[in-house]
Amino acid sequence: MPNALAAETSPYLLQHAENPVDWLPWGPEALERARREDKPLLVSIGYSACHWCHVMAHESFEDPATASVMNAHFVCVKVDREERPDVDAICMEAVQAITGQGGWPLNVFLTPEQQPIHGGTYFPPQPRQGMPSWRMVLDAVAEAWRERSGEIREQLSDVADRLSGASRLTPADAVPGPELLDAAVRGLGERYDSVQGGFGGAPKFPPHPSLLFLLQRAADERPGEDSGTAGRAAAMARHTLRSMASGGINDQIGGGFARYAVDGTWTVPHFEKMLYDNALLARAYVEGFRLWGDERLRETAERTLAFLADELRGPEGGFLSALDADSEGVEGRFYVWTPEQVRAALSSADAEAAIAWLGVTEHGNFEDGATVLEDRGERPDDETVARIRAGLLAARSQRIRPGTDDKRVAGWNGLAIHAFAEASAVLGREDLLEVARRAAAFVRRDLTVDGRLRRTWSDRETAGADTSGHGGRARHAAVLEDHGFLLEAAVALFEAGGDPEDLAWARELADTILNRFADPERGAFFATADDAEALLVRRKELDDAPIPSGGASASRGLLRLAALTGEARYADAADGWLRLAATVAERIPQAVAYALLALDERHRPPREVAIVGPPAARAALVAVVRERSRPGLVLAVGDGLDDRGVALLRGRPTVDGQATAYVCERFSCRAPVTEPDALRAALAG
Structure with missing residues (x-):
């Protein structure tokens, strides 16, 4: 008989719906049952494409005898780490503290109050290579809880502070210098495989x-020079x-x-x-x-x-996970x-x-x-x-x-939108821009419910899920990385295609980051919103592991949005994250490399370029801007007749009816130019 996971939409959770384990998804029912029965939570975390997750499921979770032990002594909870990165991050740090290593599958035992008792990654069905069997671990934790649960709770009373991630760090007094x-770069060179x-x-x-x-x-x-x-x-x-x-x-x-x-x-x-x-x-x-x-x-x-x-890519234009x-x-x-x-x-x-x-x-x-x-x-x-x-x-x-993990993750769609938008601009391919636009439309239409971004969407028709367009299901509160990746994507879309609606979307995302994720006391951003489910601790995730941290992405997006709009509040908020990243950047630059990318843009001379005129006429000028890498530069294009709410285009008409480029610094512009060579010279100056 299927367990409670049969009502879920995550392919990973559905892979375990026929297990004899009485799995519950993470949520109020599981937490309440643990409190009511005074049993530890057994939280097993993985993702659908995880090979060793499949191995452990086959060896242990499909075994009725093992399942009976799990069901008798624990409230068993399955978590898709891609759906709930907030739960995964707390459990991962706990296991790394306990064992010195981490990975997936991740198996963690928590008190009913969510304090970590014990944990690890893969456990075999029989002891081997110095690893205890899964049954040995189950028996040991069950016995410890049965005989000394009060002592365990007392020992773990201060564990929340130790699992708060970068929230414990005191940001640097100032943004680090160039x-x-x-x-x-030198630090990365020391670890480089030449x-x-x-x-x-x-x-x-x-x-x-x-x-x-x-x-x-x-x-x-500069080729030929000592760079x-x-x-x-x-x-x-x-x-x-x-x-x-x-x-x-x-x-x-x-x-x-x-x-x-x-x-x-x-x-x-x-x-x-x-x-x-x-x-x-x-x-x-x-x-x-x-x-x-x-x-x-x-x-x-x-x-x-x-x-x-x-x-x-799904038929609605959104991107699948794996x-x-x-x-x-x-x-x-x-x-x-x-x-x-x-x-x-x-x-x-x-x-x-x-x-x-x-x-x-x-x-x-x-x-x-x-x-x-x-x-x-x-x-x-x-x-x-x-x-x-x-x-x-x-x-x-x-x-x-x-197999395909067909859930759509908001932030990962943002990464794809960003990639297709930038590629369309550099490679001159309009078809790539259309792919990005369709995916963005999907996110704005189907992953937004009652004005709030959701983390995941599936077209699986499953009872109990929230309905959102196309018969799909939008679930779980979006986290900081979703907003940060989509903010960067919206800015990239605006620069690639010039649609003011994309800039407006970027503003919406940025304002949500500032209003719901920012730490008003110490600066930087929390990984979860101020009204998200209360977990053991509200964390800040500093490391790029393995993708850019949400805070670093948000900071880069905010810096670029500030350059496009002239609004300093966006850049000021970005500085808060850069001050936090500075606490580890010099020692372990690879851990915060995306924050260093944002810091690099922060220290480059600000340059804004506005190009106006009909699309065909301005194409040669736009091509000059895109012909080489110009970090820190932002681009806005328009027809020269209506700024359509874009501050950088305000008061920028065409000259003598020709496509015209304005090279600006903090919205103070040089004399306009109409020829590609003149624009090239202005950008070089």
Whole structure:
């Protein structure tokens, strides 16, 4: 008989709806039952694409004997970490404090008052490799609670303060100076893998926040000159981008990046594909192409965007969360190849070219002699490459596909909107802008209920969920990262397309951040809104782990919005987060790299560019602004007849009926120009 998870919409929770465990979703019913029965909460956290989550579920949660022990002694709660990052963050910090490590599945035992008793990650069904079995853990916690629950509660009386994240930190007295940016590049260089790119060893994760920071610093590089840390930043960023693009972590056939590589060479991935990884990496590859004109980087960017549009987009225009690592119960089976499979899919000549180019061998580099494809051999001509990819993709499409987590997460959709909007501007592709606009329309229409943003949406028809357009379900209060990522996305959309409605949306998001997430006493932003569900503690999440922190994203969005509107209150709020990030930036720059990206923009000379005239006439001037990376610059476009409520366009008419550009600093503008070369000179001055 299904448990209470059958009424949920999360694919991860639904994966456990038939377990013999009496799972409840996190919420009032579970908390009240724990209080009423005076039982510990057993909170098990994961996500649908998590391989080891599937393993533990099969070994333990599907076992009736194990389930009976869980049901007898605990109130069992399943949490999708992607739906409830607030619950996950508290439990993760608790487990890291207890065990020194974290990850998913995450299994935590809490008192009825939500204080952590014990926890860990994966537990096997039988003791092995120094790990106790899951039954041993269950029995030990149940016995401890039965015999000394009062003592446990007393010992945990002050635990809330220790789990408050960055809320405990005292912000710096002032925003750090630009010297911190050079120090951060040097600090990243100390951990840099000069052979394979990236930072550290196996397992190796795409370092998106650090990459985006390094790419922005690299914009100051001047070929042929000693560019100092800008040159070092450029070298690290470009080498990492090229290494990842050529490795097995990048799907050489269908496009898109896997979550991480299990080795240090980007060869064998953990095969799950996440929306957030690919959105952030698409931005990085687009920016790399703009900096260096490297066509391989452009190809990777466009293939990554195509993967998102083709495989992770719903019919309503929103983006889905992830593709699973497993198919047919085996990790990676969908993606790997043997020589025989390649030869069966292609003509003889193309097969041999593919085998040489993609490194397919008889012994393989994965299990059972299969090969994870890499772009490290001799690449055939473009026409042959296209045929090989099309042929292998057609053959792969006949295989059983990995599962899809089809919930739409507000903030991750913001990351995708941002990527498509920026790519449309840099690559000159209107089709990419249309993808971004459709996704933004979906978020504004279907993820907003009674004027408030929700975290997740699903088109699953499930009893008890809140109704929102398209027959979908919008659930859970949005957190800071949702608002921050969407704020950046709205600004990027406005700059790419010039629609004042996008700027108005950015204002709405920014005002919500200031009104509901800001800390009026110590500055910066809480991870949850002032009216969100009360948990053990209200945290501030400082680290980029593994995606930009919500506060860092909000700060960058607020800085760009201040530049577009001239409203200092947005920049002042951003400074609060930068002062908080300064407390750790010098010691561990990789932990707050996206805040450093915002700090970099904060210290650049403010420049606003207004370009007015009919769209076709102003295109050449807009192209000048976008032809190279110009960190800190913001762009507004209009027809020169009506400012449509955009302050930067106010009082900016065309000159002699020609498309006209105004280069401004704090809304004080130079003489207008009408020729591309004149604009180029003005931007260089």
